[in-house]
Amino acid sequence: MLATGDYPADRTFAHSELTDTVVGEVGIRSMAVAPLIAGDVRLGALGVYSHQPDVFTPADIGLIRALADHAAVAIANARLIEQLERSQAELARRADAERALREIGARISALADVDEVLQRIVDEARRLLGSDGAHLTLMSERGPFLQPVVVAGNTSEVERGWLTSMEFPLDGGINGLAASLRAAVWTEDYMVDPRVPHEEEDQEVAERLGLRAVAVAPMRGAEGAILGTLAVSFRRPGPIPAESIELLQGLADQASLAVANRQLYERLRSSEARYRFLVEASPDVIWQADAEGRFTFVSDTSAQLTGWPAAELVGRHFAEVVDEADLPTIMERWGETQRDPDTLQHYRFHLRTRDGRRIPAELHARGIAVDGRFAGAHGSARDVREQVRLEGDLREQAVQLAATEERAHLARELHDSVTQALFSMTLLTRSIELVLPRNTADAVVKLATLRELQRDALAEMRSLIFELRPGSLAQDGLARALRTHAAALQGRIGLPVNVAADGVERLPDEVEDALYRIAQEALHNVMKHAAATDVRVSLSREGDQVRLVVEDDGAGFDPAAVTPGSMGMAGMRVRAERIGGRLEIRSRPGRGTRLEVVAPLGRDE
């Protein structure tokens, strides 16, 4: 508080030339000045004056002081209110920006048209930042350029067309700068900013678009890739506040999301298109079924394979296209898929066509689990008729090859056996020569043995010729061929082979052939592995069936431990199947082996 009765003459305070001149011109003599202070802040001062000297009493001065204090509070309040209003506007602006970002986010999530979302982002950028122009660039597919693709809605058609035909290099212009720095950049005045190149062309763009203050935020994709930029421009130079840059970056991030989503979506679409192509081009029937086993999708190839058009199969249970005989197996597999959807099932079965035909098919199936719960299955079914036929041919060839080898092997063995018999006879003849003069009775016994040897050798010779000349079976008949073969074995390894084939007349050629080969293989196995002392072969006819049994009392084996595909076994089985018969082998270690074939005779009779 300052008060004086004579301003020009009073030397208790500092004078300045300027104020003294004003005081002189106005004719101020008395003066009282009170500071306006609110809290610690000096807001100004309140002063009163008079042309008369020594006018203000202490009461006057007190009054002035009180008035000044009131004024200070009023001014402070006004300022506070003003501040409050400003912060409310700021809040509203922030809320507005947030709402805009949220809305854009919702649109992106809804996979709305990306171009529309980008347009909205550009328009919102212009509106929220209060700029004159706004545009969005995307990385060009043709090279390292940024191509403006979206411009704010207020831009004229001509400008829009011109701008979207431009390509901004990454090493020039403010868009390129933001992209290279991977951070938002802004300039108070684009026209003079030393950071951006000012070639003639750039200046032309800047002038035409009215670029002075400019802010650009990069659109960053996954793994730091730059997808494009979002820019706002002002026709007048000036600073751009930090929160505006922040908001711009937020919008650019939203745009990145939208663009990345579009790329993902396009990839999904193209993979879907590829998948669709595969489904359409595949000779297999591609299918999908729900948790109950009803088809939800069947590819068009279904019509060729099953006779059911795809559209008619949808909604039907898969059991309708499965052959009845295979249904129990299929249902079992379906159960496995329900329990363990991730495991790929792969097996053969028979399809039942619409007109009731059986078609061999190969199935691939995998379950579909949604949130860990079985929701159905999908897979493919393939026509394997041709494959089955080829496999059959191949198996036939393998059997024939095995038969040829078997025959050659047997012929070798028989030849060897006959030679051994002759050697034995040679030795025995010499023994008889030596014994004869001394012991006639012994010589007679030895001669009987010699005759036995000769008889066996003869049987072996017949058997050998039989193997070398396969027509003999047709000539001799199965029963006789079995007896000859048994006699040969008996001679060779001293193993008694009992053949019971009474009352069986001639059978169809292919049945005789198959049964003979099976018996031969079985006896061969007995000889080789069984160490048996008693072997029985029986051939009997029961109505329109024929039964062949080969059993021994030898070592036996564990049928489960024998490889099912082992050539001998497989060969016998195939031969039996080929004549419509059924082959059964029963054996236990130490308890001998029994092989039985039952075949129908109905066909040729």
Add this chain to the structure above:
Amino acid sequence: MSVPAPASRGWPRGRGPGKLAPMSATSGSGTIRVILVDADHRVRECLRDLLSLADGVEVVGAVGHAAAAMEVADRTRPHVVVIDPRLPELEAGLALVDGLRTGFPDVRVLLMGWTGALEPAAARSGAHGALDKTAHPDDLVAQIIAAAREAA
């Protein structure tokens, strides 16, 4: 090892019934013990018969497979083992030769078979000699006795 040449083929005219002199093994060294190993029982029986007619030769075993041969050899300690190596596979016979040579170093092992197939097998196996089944029976007996003398 060296493989003796197989005995001459054919039947020398001079040999007739009644004389066992060339087959005699009695020379003061005691009885010759022989084991026969052949998968064919007829060969086993006839060869046993013929050998038993020679003085001083005892066939202590005539068996059809390798395991039995080892068992009998262990029990009877023979001077000679005659093996047709196809038991029924050649490898089984050659393994038996090996087993006998290792387990009974004093035993003479003779392979028996058909000329041609026999020699390479004999050379490979470590057998002491080879008998040709096409030779005269007397020569076979003589070779077995000769092999036993080598062992003694």
